[in-house]
Amino acid sequence: MVARKPADRPNASKEDLLKYYREMLLIRRFEEKAGQLYGMGLIGGFCHLYIGQEAVVVGLEAAAKDGDKRITSYRDHGHMLACGMDPKGVMAELTGRIGGYSKGKGGSMHMFSKDRHFYGGHGIVGAQVPLGAGLAFADKYLGNDNVTFTYFGDGAANQGQVYETYNMAELWNLPVVFVIENNQYAMGTSMKRSTKSPSMWERGAAYGIKGEAVDGMDVLAVKAAGEKAVATCRAGDGPYILEMMTYRYRGHSMSDPAKYRTREEVDKMRSEKDAIDHVRDLLLQGGLASDDDLKAIDKDIKARVNEAAEFAKDSPEPPLADLWTDIYA
Amino acid sequence: MATEVLMPALSPTMEEGTLAKWLVKEGDSVKSGQILAEIETDKATMEFEAVDDGIIGKLLIAEGTAGVKVNTPIAVLVEDGETVDDTAPATKPATVAATVAAAAPVAAQAAAPAPVAAKGWPHADLPEGPTKTMTVREALREAMAEEMRRDPSVFLMGEEVGEYQGAYKISQGLLDEFGAKRVVDTPITEHGFAGIAVGASWGGLRPIVEFMTFNFAMQAIDHIINSAAKTLYMSGGQMGSPMVFRGPNGAAARVGAQHSQDYAAWYSAIPGLKVCMPYSAADAKGLLKTAIRDPNPVIFLENEILYGRSFEVPTDPDFTIPLGKASILRDGDDVTIVSFSIGLTYALQAAEILAKDGISAEVVNLRTLRPIDYDTVLASVMKTNRCVTVEEGFPVGSIGDHLASTIMQRAFDYLDAPVVTCTGKDVPMPYAANLEKLALTTTADVVAAVKSVCYR
Numbered sequence: 001m002v003a004r005k006p007a008d009r010p011n012a013s014k015e016d017l018l019k020y021y022r023e024m025l026l027i028r029r030f031e032e033k034a035g036q037l038y039g040m041g042l043i044g045g046f047c048h049l050y051i052g053q054e055a056v057v058v059g060l061e062a063a064a065k066d067g068d069k070r071i072t073s074y075r076d077h078g079h080m081l082a083c084g085m086d087p088k089g090v091m092a093e094l095t096g097r098i099g100g101y102s103k104g105k106g107g108s109m110h111m112f113s114k115d116r117h118f119y120g121g122h123g124i125v126g127a128q129v130p131l132g133a134g135l136a137f138a139d140k141y142l143g144n145d146n147v148t149f150t151y152f153g154d155g156a157a158n159q160g161q162v163y164e165t166y167n168m169a170e171l172w173n174l175p176v177v178f179v180i181e182n183n184q185y186a187m188g189t190s191m192k193r194s195t196k197s198p199s200m201w202e203r204g205a206a207y208g209i210k211g212e213a214v215d216g217m218d219v220l221a222v223k224a225a226g227e228k229a230v231a232t233c234r235a236g237d238g239p240y241i242l243e244m245m246t247y248r249y250r251g252h253s254m255s256d257p258a259k260y261r262t263r264e265e266v267d268k269m270r271s272e273k274d275a276i277d278h279v280r281d282l283l284l285q286g287g288l289a290s291d292d293d294l295k296a297i298d299k300d301i302k303a304r305v306n307e308a309a310e311f312a313k314d315s316p317e318p319p320l321a322d323l324w325t326d327i328y329a
Numbered sequence: 330m331a332t333e334v335l336m337p338a339l340s341p342t343m344e345e346g347t348l349a350k351w352l353v354k355e356g357d358s359v360k361s362g363q364i365l366a367e368i369e370t371d372k373a374t375m376e377f378e379a380v381d382d383g384i385i386g387k388l389l390i391a392e393g394t395a396g397v398k399v400n401t402p403i404a405v406l407v408e409d410g411e412t413v414d415d416t417a418p419a420t421k422p423a424t425v426a427a428t429v430a431a432a433a434p435v436a437a438q439a440a441a442p443a444p445v446a447a448k449g450w451p452h453a454d455l456p457e458g459p460t461k462t463m464t465v466r467e468a469l470r471e472a473m474a475e476e477m478r479r480d481p482s483v484f485l486m487g488e489e490v491g492e493y494q495g496a497y498k499i500s501q502g503l504l505d506e507f508g509a510k511r512v513v514d515t516p517i518t519e520h521g522f523a524g525i526a527v528g529a530s531w532g533g534l535r536p537i538v539e540f541m542t543f544n545f546a547m548q549a550i551d552h553i554i555n556s557a558a559k560t561l562y563m564s565g566g567q568m569g570s571p572m573v574f575r576g577p578n579g580a581a582a583r584v585g586a587q588h589s590q591d592y593a594a595w596y597s598a599i600p601g602l603k604v605c606m607p608y609s610a611a612d613a614k615g616l617l618k619t620a621i622r623d624p625n626p627v628i629f630l631e632n633e634i635l636y637g638r639s640f641e642v643p644t645d646p647d648f649t650i651p652l653g654k655a656s657i658l659r660d661g662d663d664v665t666i667v668s669f670s671i672g673l674t675y676a677l678q679a680a681e682i683l684a685k686d687g688i689s690a691e692v693v694n695l696r697t698l699r700p701i702d703y704d705t706v707l708a709s710v711m712k713t714n715r716c717v718t719v720e721e722g723f724p725v726g727s728i729g730d731h732l733a734s735t736i737m738q739r740a741f742d743y744l745d746a747p748v749v750t751c752t753g754k755d756v757p758m759p760y761a762a763n764l765e766k767l768a769l770t771t772t773a774d775v776v777a778a779v780k781s782v783c784y785r
Contacts, residue, residue: 127552130522167518
């Protein structure tokens, strides 16, 4: 794991830090609530929580501009909240209600927002990688300077289609940032047990793709790396690979027996590397916010999440006639 | 001793070609390996080499001659001191171009054209107005070119679509007209470029993905089904995949099990996809233009053997064929034969033979397999009370099975006999010529099936 930046030298303004704090906290509280609703039987099927990895999406969204696109795997709630999708619509999709982003027909793994340029939510591991490159292909074809953030995990990084995509993305200089969210476990298989590659990002070198590893628990490091990657892509010199060293605190999905790592390992990450605590420390130690300021934010976030949960419980199930709609345009 | 040099077969489906240019003249000495001539097939222009050393005694076919059948003697090779006249009675066929020529007689047989010229079929399914004769290959190319001129967001991507001018020459000339931005050569990476194309369709483009054959699309089928077909539904109608996946499908000739599969029933099983399977050049042009304009992912299953066949096509630049609408290729009263793509070759031949036996067969060309035009099929079956289906795909879960079930449920009381399905056999495609022929459905199978449902 890359060393964290010292807390006494934040390279961000007070406003920025408060924004990241707020956004990361929203994801964490939202996910905690989703876990709770799952336990109550209000959310069904698969539900993959993003807790622990919040700095990755929040840092990269801070490097994005309007018109940039994003696409990810099934562990997608954090990405949706970070790009500005409404927590109510996301939570209502988790409960399978008409108020959800996909009108209840997609679920946790399959959500989209054309307005926010969020292209899913993909349940097939690695499939989003060529799809993301295709979004970038379209932007290049159309002649704009948009960039697509294509997120995938260390597990997906072993899929063949990732390397087919690397080859074409570099061949055509597509404006795509490949973001490997390396949380060190592909479901229950640690990276050590799935590859002898020392790192994931360096595999891009075989195709001539630039990249780097980044402390994915440090939102400022993520943002800085994201800005560099995005600038490279906008200059017509894409693609770019960012390997975000991160960690998921919860199981792979809600039905994870957690036999593949120790409780101590998880606790150590939480206590030493937590991304939200990091920003909290920067704010408090830098004298940029008081305990009371942060408590007010916590309270506000909690209220937003509760409002989303209430909406998701109250929103009706889709009408039965919806079974037959949206099959063809 | 003089030997004849024969017109070679230069591809699995080549039946004839043009002797474009002689590179030797009578009296020239030639060495084995020396290029004798340029031969143009419907796919490409290829150089043709001598197998034996000798002297060109006589050129039998003038350069520029078109329609030279495979295995026609095109030149006579003599030994030093001989003349053609000396040896004429004793000429024997040379083992020209050893490998390709060896395959020629059977390749030609497997791909034998319909005894009745395609041009002669009734064209009841075409709209009124002037027509021109064109091949299925030309029709597909014209459809793409017209749609690319019409809509700048349409582009073609695939293996060898650009500089090679198309593995089957479907995209010939498109690179010159539209440039490398819109005619995109890909590496050999079906899974990857299919995914990129789906992503591009979400990003505002209308991709046409050419698979060199649909056999290779099995590497890409996850993106076709999970990414392209399901996203409109999974997104609650927010975003779909306006795109076409096209290429040759089904058996060609003598290319074995991995290059001969018909995917009609596979793709037709998937909600969210549309599936076209043209027979004639008019089908090819009219359906492909509609498919490119359609806001949904369309699977466009072509047939290599049909590429070179000629048909009448309306000259109206606005000619299109709606998806989901079958046509009646031949009217009849006694039995309905439902088919699509190359299956119609057998269906129409059978109808001709049956007519001589006094059985009047109505031939339905489905044209689109999803959505399928049940109404046209059912109306015909309610009239004739008998039905035979014809396709080249595997028998289990075939299009014929589905139609038989539908007819049973919706027109049971009209049936005078069980529906019989003619399909490919339930075996991987063999290579041996005799076994391959046995594995495919044939005109004789269709005739026998019709006779069985007519109790004759």
